Structure formats: C-alpha cells, structure tokens
Amino acid sequence: MKKRFFCLLLPFFVFPLFAQEKTDLTRVDLQEYKPILLPVKAHSVYPDQELVVKLTGYNHKGTDLKFSFTWSLGGEMDQKKKEFKWTPTENDIGIHPIIFTAIDTFTNQQVSQPAIITVKARQYRPTLEIKSNRPLPDGFLVLDEGDDLALVVQANDRNPTDRLTLGYYVNNDHGKKFGNAKFEVNDKVAIFLWSPNDTQAKEKTLNLTFFVEDQTGLRAEKTVPVFVNDIVHIPVFKNKTREYFIDEGEILSFNVYATDDDREKITYKILSTDI
Structure with a gap:
C-alpha cells in the first residue's frame, strides 16, 4: 500500500508545481524587467595604459544584469564590478567605436549603448x-x-x-x-x-x-x-706709402691712420727720422 500511495502522490504534486511556474513567467510585466543602461561617455587612453570603463545598469525589479561588449580589439568584462577593462598597444592608436550591452538574466531583454574609445599616441619628449x-x-x-x-x-x-x-x-x-x-x-x-x-x-x-x-x-x-x-692684434697702418716734396721753409703735414682689431687705443710715435 505504501508503494502505491507514493506513486499516486508524485505526479499529483510535481505536475501542478511545474504548471504554476510556467504560468508565472507568462504573466511577467516585461517593462518592469527591461534593463536600463546609462550612456557611456567617451574615453581616451595611451598605449600600454589600462582602460577601465565603469558601466551603470539596472531595472525596476532589481534582477541581475549581465554586461557584454561588441568590438574586435579584445578586452574583458568584470561582471561583479560592472567594468570593461582593456590595455591597448601602439598598433591600436586611433578612434574606435564600441557597443556595450546590458541583458536582464530573467527575461533576456537587452539594451545597448554606443561609446567612443580613443587611443592617443603617447607624447614623447624630442x-x-x-x-x-x-x-x-x-x-x-x-x-x-x-x-x-x-x-x-x-x-x-x-x-x-x-x-x-x-x-x-x-x-x-x-x-x-x-x-x-x-x-x-x-x-x-x-x-x-x-x-x-x-x-x-x-x-x-x-x-x-x-x-x-x-x-x-x-x-x-x-x-x-x-x-x-683672445688673440692680440698688431695695429695696421692704413696710409699708403708715398713721397712728399716740399720747399725749404715749408711745413710738412700729413695724416697717419692705423687700425687695431682689438679696438684698443692707438698711440702714435716717431721712432726715427732722417730730418
């Protein structure tokens, strides 16, 4: 009798519970579970520097959200911290679009936000x-x-x-x-x-x-x-050599001009004369 009793109770309790869970899913207000992902501001980063993008998403029911991204340059998503992490190289210099997505794990509804990531050339000192x-x-x-x-x-x-x-x-x-x-x-x-x-x-x-x-x-x-x-320069006479003819009793007069590349004061003296 005990074996027959359990065989009859098992289908009686299991099938109504399964039917009840299916009914709850069909009665869900999807709008309350629809995820909200706040806009992601543009980010810039230098080669070999880690970029961390913090995502902010939620829904009105407070169920868990899963985050993902779409682009071809790699990186990883930290689901616990809601952070996207990526370290670019010199080959990644330029402007890159990326799409972040938040998915409600209960209803699988999702929403996306685009963002721009710019990898700047590192400025080196010349x-x-x-x-x-x-x-x-x-x-x-x-x-x-x-x-x-x-x-x-x-x-x-x-x-x-x-x-x-x-x-x-x-x-x-x-x-x-x-x-x-x-x-x-x-x-x-x-x-x-x-x-x-x-x-x-x-x-x-x-x-x-x-x-x-x-x-x-x-x-x-x-x-x-x-x-x-400083090199010492010898003064140089600029007068041309010439002969002067004068009569007896006449005064001889002529100018003597010299230059000195040291621009020092020049003193003129008569060292010898046949007069």
Whole structure:
C-alpha cells in the first residue's frame, strides 16, 4: 500500500508545481524587467595604459544584469564590478567605436549603448644630437678668436607627426643670438656656423644652448660651453706709402691712420727720422 500511495502522490504534486511556474513567467510585466543602461561617455587612453570603463545598469525589479561588449580589439568584462577593462598597444592608436550591452538574466531583454574609445599616441619628449667639425669635449670647447666652428643640430621625435621648432640662445638669455653667426633650419636639422670676434673673445666663456620644442611644449636642450682665447692684434697702418716734396721753409703735414682689431687705443710715435 505504501508503494502505491507514493506513486499516486508524485505526479499529483510535481505536475501542478511545474504548471504554476510556467504560468508565472507568462504573466511577467516585461517593462518592469527591461534593463536600463546609462550612456557611456567617451574615453581616451595611451598605449600600454589600462582602460577601465565603469558601466551603470539596472531595472525596476532589481534582477541581475549581465554586461557584454561588441568590438574586435579584445578586452574583458568584470561582471561583479560592472567594468570593461582593456590595455591597448601602439598598433591600436586611433578612434574606435564600441557597443556595450546590458541583458536582464530573467527575461533576456537587452539594451545597448554606443561609446567612443580613443587611443592617443603617447607624447614623447624630442631629443637633440649635436655634431661638430671639432671634437666636443665633456667640458669647454676651446677656440681661438677667429676660429671657425660648424655644428649640425639634429632633432628626433618618436611622434612622427609632431611639429618641431629648433633654435639657440647664448648665456641663459633666451633672446640673445650672435650677430656674426649663421643658423639655418631645414626640417629637423639645423646648421650653426660661427667665428668668434674680438668682442666675444673678451667675454672668454660663452654658453651656446640649442633647443628643440614640439607643439605640446615638450622641450629638450643641449649646451655647448665655449672658451675663446683672445688673440692680440698688431695695429695696421692704413696710409699708403708715398713721397712728399716740399720747399725749404715749408711745413710738412700729413695724416697717419692705423687700425687695431682689438679696438684698443692707438698711440702714435716717431721712432726715427732722417730730418
């Protein structure tokens, strides 16, 4: 009798329960379970930097939501934290669309939001390389007054589209340049030609600072310290040699003119005469 009793009760209790669950699903108000996914703002990131996008979604019933994304660049979704995580590479530089989706796990209703992710080229500081017609020591470059100096200033930048500005200044004065120097820029290469004059030689030490700057303000500088030996110059007469003929009792008068590249005061003396 016990075996017969259980056989009769099993279908009696199981089938009504199954029918009751099916009835509840058909009576669900789908609007109350429809997920709401808030708009996702645009994000930007640099190569090798992890991007984390926080998603905010819910429905009025408070049931669990599952999040997913659609694009071809990889990444992963942390369902517990509701976060999308992705680390781009240099090959991903550019603007990429992505679609995020929230799915209600009870009714399978879903809603999507588009977003834009921009991978920016990492901004690198430009660099400078200087080559000279003379060996560049670790300390002062020693020149004599009148020596020729030729420098090639080469700028480099890992950001190929950057706009670079090349220039130089003297002795920490950003507006000071040599009037007797030539500085020509051709794209990322500049040529500096200079021969120190007497005025510059009297300063003895001069710092030539070359710089490169990109459009974002990133800058690199290199300084070439120069020591100039002042060369002593002998005054030079500018008068042409000529003969003077005068009569007895007549006064002989003529001008004597000399120059000195050191621009020092010149004193004139008669050292010998046959008169």
